Amino acid sequence: MVIFDLDGVVYRGLDPVPGAAQLINSLHQRRVRVRYATNNSMASREAYVERLGAMGIPSSVAEIVTSTSATVGYLRHHLPEARRVMGVGSPAMIAELQAAGLEVIPVADVTHPGYQGEPLTDRVDAVVVGLDQAYDYLRVAVAATAVRDGAAFIATNADLRYPTPRGFLPGAGSLVAAIRAASGGVDPIVVGKPEPNMFAEILEDAGVEPAAAVVIGDNPDADILAAHRSGIFSVLILTGVADAATADGLAGDRQPDVVVAGHAELGRLFDEWLS
Numbered sequence: 001m002v003i004f005d006l007d008g009v010v011y012r013g014l015d016p017v018p019g020a021a022q023l024i025n026s027l028h029q030r031r032v033r034v035r036y037a038t039n040n041s042m043a044s045r046e047a048y049v050e051r052l053g054a055m056g057i058p059s060s061v062a063e064i065v066t067s068t069s070a071t072v073g074y075l076r077h078h079l080p081e082a083r084r085v086m087g088v089g090s091p092a093m094i095a096e097l098q099a100a101g102l103e104v105i106p107v108a109d110v111t112h113p114g115y116q117g118e119p120l121t122d123r124v125d126a127v128v129v130g131l132d133q134a135y136d137y138l139r140v141a142v143a144a145t146a147v148r149d150g151a152a153f154i155a156t157n158a159d160l161r162y163p164t165p166r167g168f169l170p171g172a173g174s175l176v177a178a179i180r181a182a183s184g185g186v187d188p189i190v191v192g193k194p195e196p197n198m199f200a201e202i203l204e205d206a207g208v209e210p211a212a213a214v215v216i217g218d219n220p221d222a223d224i225l226a227a228h229r230s231g232i233f234s235v236l237i238l239t240g241v242a243d244a245a246t247a248d249g250l251a252g253d254r255q256p257d258v259v260v261a262g263h264a265e266l267g268r269l270f271d272e273w274l275s
């Protein structure tokens with residue numbers, strides 16, 4: 001199984017990375033299973049299927065793993081008793097939690113005046129935090145109170161910021177940090193890269209051992225570190241955030257097993273491995 005990071009590997013912003021579609025289609029022809037793993041919690045998996053399709057890469061929802069879908073998997077496997085969750089995140093995140101059969105408690109509900117004095121844990125099993133563009137004081141207050149009262153604290157990812165054409169904007173990790181601080185310092189369980197949970201969910205769902213998988217990523221601090229922590233062979237591709245000089249300086253858990261310049265070189269590697 002080949003697990004591709006998306007931004008910086010398959011596309012950069014709105015532009016396809018040259019050779020990515022050709023390589024992925026050649027893997028399809030050889031019946032190699034692929035997955036796409038993104039820390040983004042803002043878009044639905046269906047939206048990624050559409051986006052990849054427009055780039056000439058046919059995919060299915062089952063192949064797309066966002067930090068939200070991995071969080072749903074994490075809850076199912078590790079907190080099966082959690083039924084009622086407070087979601088601080090995008091409408092797509094809330095919809096995916098509901099589609100998984102979880103009862104999503106609206107923030108306004110638990111802050112109703114009639115609610116005061118009752119521990120939030122009577123109503124909330126877990127607080128799930130992703131990137132939320134409607135983030136505000138009320139959400140911090142309610143989420144931190146529920147966490148302080150003992151609800152599980154789950155972060156889709158801990159990215160403090162993410163790049164946009166206008167420069168960096170706050171990521172889910174910055175929002176998580178405020179809730180953590182307000183809770184009195186309760187540490188969240190982080191699902192997304194570089195934690196190993198997202199890759200673990202992918203492998204468990206597919207029934208694949210770490211030794212039978214390879215991760216293709218552009219970010220040593222996220223993809224490569226997560227691959228190491230998951231025991232998966234890692235390939236750093238220099239089509240995104242890392243250049244050759246960065247790759248040369250990597251050590252320890254951030255050092256990939258292989259570095260390739262782009263998809264043509266990666267294709268030659270697969271030709272060797274699959275022959």
Ligand SMILES: [Mg+2]
Pocket residue numbers: 005006007008009217218219240
């Ligand atoms: Mg990337």
